[in-house]
Amino acid sequence: MGVSVTLLVDLFGxxxxxxxxxxxxxxxxxxxxxxxxxFLLHPLARTLTNGDELQQHVVRLTRLSAFGLVVAELxxxxxxxxVLVATVDLPLSNVLQAAFAVSGGVxxxxxALIFLCLGDQTQAGSRSRLLLLLLGVIELAAATVTTHAxxxxxxxxxxxxxxxxxxxxxxxxxxxxxxxxLVLRHLEDADGLRLVGTRFSRMSMIGVACILLxxxxxxxxxxxxxAGFYGTAYGVMVxxxxxxxxxxxxxxxxNFRVTERLRKGQHAQVxxxxxxxxxxxxxxxxxxxxxxxxxxxxxxxxxxxxxxxLHEIAVRNAPAWPRLSSPDHDELAVSQVQAQLDSxxxxxxxxxxxxxxxxxxxxxxxxxxxMAWSEYNHHWAGIFVLLIGVLALLNxxxxxxxxxxxLLFLAMAAFLLVRSDPxxxxxxxxxxxxxxxxxxxxxxxxxxxxxxxxxxxxxxVRTGRLRDERAALVFPLLVAVGGAMLLTxxxxxxxxxxxxxxxxxxxxxxxxxxxAGWARWLELRLPGRGGRIAGxxxxxxxxxxxxxxxxxxxx
Numbered sequence: 001m002g003v004s005v006t007l008l009v010d011l012f013g014x015x016x017x018x019x020x021x022x023x024x025x026x027x028x029x030x031x032x033x034x035x036x037x038x039f040l041l042h043p044l045a046r047t048l049t050n051g052d053e054l055q056q057h058v059v060r061l062t063r064l065s066a067f068g069l070v071v072a073e074l075x076x077x078x079x080x081x082x083v084l085v086a087t088v089d090l091p092l093s094n095v096l097q098a099a100f101a102v103s104g105g106v107x108x109x110x111x112a113l114i115f116l117c118l119g120d121q122t123q124a125g126s127r128s129r130l131l132l133l134l135l136g137v138i139e140l141a142a143a144t145v146t147t148h149a150x151x152x153x154x155x156x157x158x159x160x161x162x163x164x165x166x167x168x169x170x171x172x173x174x175x176x177x178x179x180x181x182l183v184l185r186h187l188e189d190a191d192g193l194r195l196v197g198t199r200f201s202r203m204s205m206i207g208v209a210c211i212l213l214x215x216x217x218x219x220x221x222x223x224x225x226x227a228g229f230y231g232t233a234y235g236v237m238v239x240x241x242x243x244x245x246x247x248x249x250x251x252x253x254x255n256f257r258v259t260e261r262l263r264k265g266q267h268a269q270v271x272x273x274x275x276x277x278x279x280x281x282x283x284x285x286x287x288x289x290x291x292x293x294x295x296x297x298x299x300x301x302x303x304x305x306x307x308x309x310l311h312e313i314a315v316r317n318a319p320a321w322p323r324l325s326s327p328d329h330d331e332l333a334v335s336q337v338q339a340q341l342d343s344x345x346x347x348x349x350x351x352x353x354x355x356x357x358x359x360x361x362x363x364x365x366x367x368x369x370x371m372a373w374s375e376y377n378h379h380w381a382g383i384f385v386l387l388i389g390v391l392a393l394l395n396x397x398x399x400x401x402x403x404x405x406x407l408l409f410l411a412m413a414a415f416l417l418v419r420s421d422p423x424x425x426x427x428x429x430x431x432x433x434x435x436x437x438x439x440x441x442x443x444x445x446x447x448x449x450x451x452x453x454x455x456x457x458x459x460x461v462r463t464g465r466l467r468d469e470r471a472a473l474v475f476p477l478l479v480a481v482g483g484a485m486l487l488t489x490x491x492x493x494x495x496x497x498x499x500x501x502x503x504x505x506x507x508x509x510x511x512x513x514x515x516a517g518w519a520r521w522l523e524l525r526l527p528g529r530g531g532r533i534a535g536x537x538x539x540x541x542x543x544x545x546x547x548x549x550x551x552x553x554x555x
Contacts, residue, residue, distance in 0.1 A: 014439045017488045019076035021292040026069035032175025033062030048192045058179045066115040077104035103145040110139035162214045169210025174284030181277045197259035228300030231307035235300045251276045275526045279518045286484040308500045322379035322550045333365035334423045356423045358438035371554040378552040384412040386546025392539040403462045409455025413448045420444040454478040476520035483513025516541035
């Protein structure tokens, strides 16, 4: 295999989750946009003062989503085909007959036809609208072939239908929200707001009902029991989805109250509805990332061994004083193995082999000092984040010098860059560039870059160096994206239980990051009491992240 293919294979697991996430986002926006056009905007167009203009906006967004779906699906399918051809040594013609490749082809063709057929005029006729909906159904059916349901040996048809219902519910609610926000931005008259808000509220209820029904059935067939829920990676990720779903329901309920007031002809905060809908988009897309990561782990009901028990969870999370002193680098397992290799090579007058091969899929050796090293990193990161939350609250209370709290992010980024991966540069034997082949190293560096970016932008905004209102949005967006990325983050440790116990810590971190990012977004975008409350919520989320990191243990 060439170097580029080898690198592709090394990063396959992580890249496939990211690309699958983008496919789900584009698919939901395409289907949601179609449903929004056919069942909401087209029937109301004549009664809205600028109905034609609104349709043009949503048509452009939906076509853009369909184009994005073609690109994302093409990249995802090409990645899987390339890896299969390179690793299994099958002819390309055979790989292209596999279910995932056929499904990908059908999805791309459906999306391409939606892109080509969807226009301002095509919606005028009932046959054209029916054809567009039929293309959407074909796309949705093809998408279910890549889910867990297709591989089940029993209840296959029932689960395929349920998976389709789940994705339909997500499209009609979450996927249609960007179209809803777009229309709200261009809709000024009260009657139009009342009509659009009321109808979209009803559509959302249908979407919620589909998600609830299908989600409950999938929990029964894929998780099975309570132990499968808390003791497996699949169950933990479903728990994260449920937590974010409840947050979406709370925001949706707030918007429902606004639409009810509009329907009754009472004064309502339409701006709050827009801002809440923006946050719904962000959290909804984060749920799609969690859903994509679910495809990379087996259903809980299939994992009958190596589950984590409640006792193990309690023991791991028992209160303990943070570790504030680090073991020496020479005491780590990889350093000791490398020292032995160097000694053997010196005696044989040969070049020493490396103790680790980045991207090989083989986890570096670990001993008790490695665990202590990792805990030390997490605990000091917790101190940084806790201080950031406290200073942000002080700054909000009027303490002027506390506005420089974002600089702590830069110090934390430098700390993590040096210590996160002791086997690579600058402390380890492996160089900077070759280490990019290791997924975990690449993910750590990605997070370091995120920390530097949002620290710099937030400090520049707070000190007046950046005065553009859009620059202020960089910080909340990157915090929220960082939280979403953390949901795709897996530590490569051979012991499955250890991996699960670590994920049990990282999932609350991810959810707190998502909550902090969107709360800060609301503080900036929502004037009045709502914004002030959000301005207190996000520093508290940071403090919670700090406490979780201080509590982190690996043994």
